[in-house]
Amino acid sequence: QKEVEQNSGPLSVPEGAIASLNCTYSDRGSQSFFWYRQYSGKSPELIMSIYSNGDKEDGRFTAQLNKASQYVSLLIRDSQPSDSATYLCAVGSSGGSYIPTFGRGTSLIVHP
Amino acid sequence: DAGVIQSPRHEVTEMGQEVTLRCKPISGHDYLFWYRQTMMRGLELLIYFNNNVPIDDSGMPEDRFSAKMPNASFSTLKIQPSEPRDSAVYFCASAGVSGYTFGSGTRLTVV
Numbered sequence: 001q002k003e004v005e006q007n008s009g010p011l012s013v014p015e016g017a018i019a020s021l022n023c024t025y026s027d028r029g030s031q032s033f034f035w036y037r038q039y040s041g042k043s044p045e046l047i048m049s050i051y052s053n054g055d056k057e058d059g060r061f062t063a064q065l066n067k068a069s070q071y072v073s074l075l076i077r078d079s080q081p082s083d084s085a086t087y088l089c090a091v092g093s094s095g096g097s098y099i100p101t102f103g104r105g106t107s108l109i110v111h112p
Numbered sequence: 113d114a115g116v117i118q119s120p121r122h123e124v125t126e127m128g129q130e131v132t133l134r135c136k137p138i139s140g141h142d143y144l145f146w147y148r149q150t151m152m153r154g155l156e157l158l159i160y161f162n163n164n165v166p167i168d169d170s171g172m173p174e175d176r177f178s179a180k181m182p183n184a185s186f187s188t189l190k191i192q193p194s195e196p197r198d199s200a201v202y203f204c205a206s207a208g209v210s211g212y213t214f215g216s217g218t219r220l221t222v223v
Contacts, residue, residue, distance in 0.1 A: 043203055044203075088155065103154070104155075105155075
């Protein structure tokens with residue numbers, strides 16, 4: 001059974017701070033990793049994808065991957081109240097297909 | 113492109129009734145997925161199709177659930193008979209070379 005684990009939170013950070021969201025996964029052969037943002041009552045939307053070890057930056061978002069430790073994280077710099085949402089980690093199967101396994105998500109609250 | 117279109121957005125039904133959820137994937141996407149999301153269990157994959165063919169339905173909770181994809185532009189998820197524990201948000205998603213996109217979801221309440 002492939003598992004993706006996230007702390008459910010909520011993670012509360014002040015506006016302007018760095019929010020750090022973490023995720024571990026069980027399938028050592030996984031090759032693709034994704035972060036989705038889900039606002040309350042809305043559908044998940046893809047914000048970051050990462051495929052190789054190291055960091056990938058996109059604006060205020062940085063995804064970090066460590067395959068040896070089976071760990072992926074998302075950093076949000078200069079957090080804004082509009083970043084308040086649930087962040088879902090998703091891990092692609094080792095077969096390389098489109099089929100991700102989702103974590104249950106971490107709730108992030110950015111307070112002014 | 114209008115994205116993945118689901119209907120209805122909200123459905124309230126009585127226990128024992130049949131419920132049909134509908135999905136129109138993004139044109140050109142060759143994968144279609146049905147998910148269920150609850151607070152307790154998170155986002156669960158129920159079934160997925162590739163080129164209209166069901167590939168893996170191991171996530172379908174029981175025989176009361178069935179899904180079809182008669183053509184590349186339409187899929188249904190049916191629950192018969194419905195039970196209160198089926199209350200959840202059901203998402204359809206489609207995937208292709210342009211990426212993986214979720215629909216807006218159907219919030220199902222079974223009373």
